[in-house]
Amino acid sequence: MDYDVIIVGSGAGGGSVALQLAKAGKRVLIIERGRLFTDPEIGQNEKSMLIERIAHDDRQIEINGRNARLFVSGIVGGGTSIYGAALLRPSPDDFHPGKHYSKHLPDYLCDWPIDYETLRPYYDQAEDLYHVAGNHQAAPPHIASREIPYSQLPPNLEPINQRLSQSLIDQGIQPFHLPLGIDWNICLRCPTCPGYGCPNESRASSWKCCIRPAIEKHGAEIWTETEALQLQLGENGQVQSLQVLRSQTREKVEITAKLYILSAGAVSSPHLLQRSGIKDRSDELGRNYMYHAGALAVGFFKRPTSAAERFIKQLGWTDDYFGTPSFEHKLGYFQALPIPGPLSIKSEAPFPVPLSAAKFLHARSMAFAGAVEDLPRRDNRVSVARDGQMRLTHRFHSYDIFRARFILKRLQKFLKKAGAVIVAGATAEKDDLHTAHQVGTCRFGNDPEKSVLDPNCRLHGVENLYVIDGSFMPTSLGVGPALTIIANSLRVSDHIIKEVL
Numbered sequence: 449m450d451y452d453v454i455i456v457g458s459g460a461g462g463g464s465v466a467l468q469l470a471k472a473g474k475r476v477l478i479i480e481r482g483r484l485f486t487d488p489e490i491g492q493n494e495k496s497m498l499i500e501r502i503a504h505d506d507r508q509i510e511i512n513g514r515n516a517r518l519f520v521s522g523i524v525g526g527g528t529s530i531y532g533a534a535l536l537r538p539s540p541d542d543f544h545p546g547k548h549y550s551k552h553l554p555d556y557l558c559d560w561p562i563d564y565e566t567l568r569p570y571y572d573q574a575e576d577l578y579h580v581a582g583n584h585q586a587a588p589p590h591i592a593s594r595e596i597p598y599s600q601l602p603p604n605l606e607p608i609n610q611r612l613s614q615s616l617i618d619q620g621i622q623p624f625h626l627p628l629g630i631d632w633n634i635c636l637r638c639p640t641c642p643g644y645g646c647p648n649e650s651r652a653s654s655w656k657c658c659i660r661p662a663i664e665k666h667g668a669e670i671w672t673e674t675e676a677l678q679l680q681l682g683e684n685g686q687v688q689s690l691q692v693l694r695s696q697t698r699e700k701v702e703i704t705a706k707l708y709i710l711s712a713g714a715v716s717s718p719h720l721l722q723r724s725g726i727k728d729r730s731d732e733l734g735r736n737y738m739y740h741a742g743a744l745a746v747g748f749f750k751r752p753t754s755a756a757e758r759f760i761k762q763l764g765w766t767d768d769y770f771g772t773p774s775f776e777h778k779l780g781y782f783q784a785l786p787i788p789g790p791l792s793i794k795s796e797a798p799f800p801v802p803l804s805a806a807k808f809l810h811a812r813s814m815a816f817a818g819a820v821e822d823l824p825r826r827d828n829r830v831s832v833a834r835d836g837q838m839r840l841t842h843r844f845h846s847y848d849i850f851r852a853r854f855i856l857k858r859l860q861k862f863l864k865k866a867g868a869v870i871v872a873g874a875t876a877e878k879d880d881l882h883t884a885h886q887v888g889t890c891r892f893g894n895d896p897e898k899s900v901l902d903p904n905c906r907l908h909g910v911e912n913l914y915v916i917d918g919s920f921m922p923t924s925l926g927v928g929p930a931l932t933i934i935a936n937s938l939r940v941s942d943h944i945i946k947e948v949l
């Protein structure tokens with residue numbers, strides 16, 4: 449065998465398992481389709497990052513019947529190289545979706561095969577690995593929180609966030625400092641953070657926290673600009689090799705390992721399995737694609753909010769996680785965040801806006817976003833198109849849209865009460881470009897008739913094949929998925945080290 453382990457994908461899931469296995473002395477090779485993206489000027493350029501989306505996957509695929517680019521990150525570090533780094537724990541109830549959605553889910557989806565207590569120590573480890581800054585004493589309502597101090601405290605709120613925080617408190621909400629994977633000792637407090645490249649690696653990414661140490665300290669290897677094409681199965685039903693394409697030379701190479709781990713994200717991992725002719729008994733492979741419904745409300749204030757000058761993504765709140773007294777439906781977390789820049793305002797506005805006006809508005813803007821835990825639907829799926837490329841089909845459940853519309857109104861009300869003079873916004877129901885939070889397409893479970901992976905994320909029936917990324921989640925949680933993907937990757941790494949390799 450060329451390696452002990454080959455890991456496809458260097459994002460949130462792939463990075464943590466690569467580091468753990470390399471630390472344990474295993475010969476690890478990471479295959480990554482994207483390149484290492486380090487140019488600080490391009491990384492901070494709105495046109496390149498948010499309009500041309502040069503850090504995103506460059507493939508044209510079929511999305512809901514039309515050709516479009518898939519806006520998931522396609523560089524070393526995956527989503528963690530451009531994400532917002534809000535690393536929250538979910539509610540323990542999120543592991544028992546039947547408590548809130550029993551009318552909408554079959555019995556076998558009412559409980560995850562593991563509960564929060566199983567993952568709890570791995571959340572601690574994940575927060576340490578991604579040097580999350582937070583205040584463990586200010587436990588947010590409904591979601592789980594850390595019981596021991598974080599490695600850093602968050603910095604003081606910017607004046608705009610002090611005002612917003614007070615306004616939310618006046619409206620009966622308990623806002624808290626978002627736990628962020630940012631090293632505040634060196635952070636430059638740029639207004640251009642989520643969606644952009646970090647100029648000095650203050651933001652915790654899989655490259656910084658996992659892949660680079662795995663290579664430099666523990667002898668792992670990475671092949672960048674290399675696409676995993678196909679797994680070859682032997683007659684014994686086990687994976688025998690992986691075929692990859694090295695983009696620079698157009699050379700196809702066959703590599704072998706004792707163990708194969710797919711961490712290519714919830715869109716690419718099932719596609720790679722399907723393209724390799726691997727079938728699951730449950731017929732759930734590639735299905736149940738979720739990426740959070742929800743809403744984004746934008747407020748424009750009379751005075752500058754400092755959105756154009758400072759880092760303002762600081763506040764979160766979870767009071768409405770399980771709904772409100774007048775709307776008893778599970779929702780998710782809310783956060784304040786910046787509009788990425790004036791060009792984004794220009795491109796999203798329903799009418800032509802001159803750049804000068806977009807700059808004026810951007811400087812006075814603040815957005816509130818809310819997540820809705822979207823429900824798994826079998827018809828929402830990744831499949832293989834005739835040319836071998838990916839095909840995505842997705843439509844939100846009517847219950848998701850119902851809840852997202854409620855959130856939009858609620859967020860707009862919060863903004864108005866906080867002094868916004870104009871409010872706008874949209875729900876995620878029209879977005880079929882699938883930008884973030886993809887999960888669900890290879891869900892784990894005890895029953896091979898109902899799930900793709902076993903509780904340790906091994907493909908049912910294929911001893912030497914694991915999927916360790918966002919695909920494993922049976923439901924999408926009410927918070928961003930990154931911390932749970934990292935924690936689960938650390939859990940499965942322990943299992944592999946103790947019981948497999």
Ligand SMILES: Cc1cc2nc3c(=O)[nH]c(=O)nc-3n(C[C@H](O)[C@H](O)[C@H](O)COP(=O)(O)OP(=O)(O)OC[C@H]3O[C@@H](n4cnc5c(N)ncnc54)[C@H](O)[C@@H]3O)c2cc1C
Nearest residue numbers: 457459461481526527531532533534676716917918928930
């Ligand atoms: C702008 C943005 C902001 C976000 N903010 C947050 C946030 O604040 N909090 C939060 O919790 N989550 C956030 N997310 C989501 C989070 O980043 C993702 O949930 C997480 O990174 C998913 O991890 P993953 O391991 O499943 O896949 P990814 O991190 O997407 O990694 C998959 C990797 O596999 C590579 N790959 C794909 N196919 C192949 C192939 N065939 N061969 C080789 N390599 C391949 C890709 O290039 C990629 O590097 C954000 C995402 C984005 C895009």
Ligand code: SF4
Nearest residue numbers: 635636638641646651
């Ligand atoms: S605000 Fe800090 S973490 Fe974000 S991009 Fe700037 S330096 Fe990096």
